[in-house]
Amino acid sequence: MIDFEPTPEQQEDIKAAHAFARDLFRPVSRHYDEHEHDSPDELIDKMWEDRSKGTLALGLDVTAALRIEELCWGDAGLFMCVPGPGLGGAAVFASGTKEQVERFLGSFNEGGPKWGAMAMTESGCGSDTSAITTTAVRDGDHWVLNGEKIFVTWGKRAAENQDSLVVVWATVDKSAGRAGMKSFVVPAGTPGMRVEKLEKKMGIRASDTATLVFDDCRIPFENILGSPEVRKVDKSQTKGFKGAMATFDATRPIVGAMALGVGRAALDFVREALEKEGIKIRYGLRKQKLSALERDLMEMEANYKAARLLTLRALWMMSQLQPNNLESSMAKAKAGLAVTRITQKAVEIMGPLGYSRKHLLEKWMRDAKINDIFEGTGQINMLIVARRVLDFSRDQLK
Amino acid sequence: MISFSPSEEQQMIVTMVKQFANDEMRKIYRECDESGEIPDSVVETAWQLGLVASSMPEECGGFGGEHSAITGALIGEELAWGDLAMAMHILCPALVAYPLLEMGTDAQRKKYLPLLCGEKYKAATSALIEPHFDYDPHSLSTTARADGNDYVLNGDKCLVPLAAEADLLLIYAAADGRSQGFIVEKGAKGLEIGEREENMGIRGLATYGLNLKDCRVPRENRLGGEKAGDFDRILNCSQVGLSAMAIGVARAAFEYSRDYAKERVAFGEPIASRQAIAFMLAEMAIEIDATRLMTWEAAWKLDRKEDVTKEASLVKAYADDMVMMVTDRAVQILGGHGYIREHPVELWLRNGRGFATFDGMAMV
């Protein structure tokens, strides 16, 4: 039955996440934006504690989206400092064997804060992942990795904190194209892996974005995720592959949820500012009767709603075990762009209040933009949607 | 719990209406648009599906089912996918039946609902829109003045579907500074039905202007009686109904242009293999889905009897823009062929443009 009511538990979750974001993120939001490579260590310890039971114990489901929206309403950059297996963990779950999941993630929650990063992008390729040049060469019981990865979220934390891990994509056979691409788990502190650089960014500055260099980096043979053999994925034996798709189809709407949080922060800001001025939005009036300001705000609200419902649907489908590749990309494409535009419009509407660094609104505009770039740019997600609705292969639509 | 799955019963209704839309409406919609006539037979066949009667009380001749705005939205989308003019014609009695069901006094329901639950289709309609570019449903120019045992109605209306054949008209007018509905029977003195209107789209649907000149209706014919009906809710139900229909029109245009783009070859490749075309289609698909989810959410709130003024007005404005964007692109994707009346996309574009003007012409 069609229903839009969160369960009572989810409503509690939302409240708790909101309070967490309000009390722990918002007060230090500006500081970590202005002091880019400062690490919020105290906060990280608190987050690590909370992870085992509280707001930050996040899965890949509707509940997670509801919480993440609240957390990113607080601060998207700080949310991205939350320790945990992250995208690296997602990759292990997606392509690893049971034994590997147990080995790499089994005791992840024990001890001190840890991170799991995922390194795909290189300076020469981002969207076109099949063009990666980092190599993995077998040497007896080891793989030897060589290459450079850029823009690795949690890159520094995952490479340097004990028991953290980085999942690195590399090619074992360049001539085999996609089929030659494999992922490898590189434990933190492995000799030959080093942090080369920390990026300075437009927004989400609390999140570390690192360049990782792999220089004859040796890892055990068993650290390859999935099969070491190079062959075209055959649909009949694709259990692991399907699992992979399902997991990646889950991370995209999660980015959607992050975007929503930032967008709602901006919307709340504008609504409150207008309320203070005694300006009421007159819903229910025909367009001809509305002010330009009201029309703008309503359009922003409607776009936020559209993105939110697409995001929740994508995750709901996943929990129903329905394939959601199309719906995930729809959600990500819509949310990334909608929130980019909502925050930009909010700054415009608020004039000097919007543009001033005294308020967080300008920061949210800078934070929002990343959601239309990582985990597949807006264009790449449109490409996926288009292929799906056209029933076209990668070759039929490039 | 958050869920996006229609109930089994709703899925059955959707399947049934889809089939009707495909087998009956899609066969004749172009002819209806050209001739301006919708054959009685198709309206009668639709009536037999019991789409309106199903949620009417048994004692009034209905099937006594629960009335649901979500179900209404699902039906509206499918019928409008078949053809918008026919969809509005077929569902026209609901413009009176649903407000009566929800807000009518016992006497009003007893007297009028049986007329709308008969074995045969009987036209009934409502008149809301007024012939000014900035007409405002909340401060109507049409007035109802209390006078003894009557209300006296004065004013002009337009875009009133089936006014000439309707036995019952629910006419909205301002009384005591707010908009209210008045039940007017066919042939009432002072009610003058104008010439049939000629519109850019929905040409199969017969719409009319009305003139009310000291038209007297008994006091007890004010919708909801002494208490008066909740006009905002009626408006919201209509906005949700129209949004659902906009989705149907857009989906029709999307599907047609998508299939065309896969077939049509230019510069050695199907045009759908070019991103300029493919991305248009992707955005159309995303916005159709987004509008549907927003429509469902507003309908869901309506079913919970909550105030949905915000949700309904947001989705209606969104749907107005969406259907225009989608139908325009559908024509664009067909190029010159899209402009030719052999293809349906120009019809959907003409129909789609109407939604920004339509008000009160659908109901859930």
Ligand SMILES: Cc1cc2nc3c(=O)[nH]c(=O)nc-3n(C[C@H](O)[C@H](O)[C@H](O)COP(=O)(O)OP(=O)(O)OC[C@H]3O[C@@H](n4cnc5c(N)ncnc54)[C@H](O)[C@@H]3O)c2cc1C
């Ligand atoms: C803050 C941040 C964090 C990141 N975190 C990670 C991470 O943790 N791990 C990781 O591996 N990567 C990460 N990335 C990298 C990110 O995923 C890539 O930047 C992104 O995928 C785009 O790749 P690119 O920058 O090389 O742009 P390009 O691929 O060069 O794209 C440039 C432009 O061309 C468009 N384009 C490309 N191909 C097509 C096409 N076929 N059709 C139409 N348009 C196209 C793109 O949409 C874009 O507009 C991060 C990036 C940033 C900025």
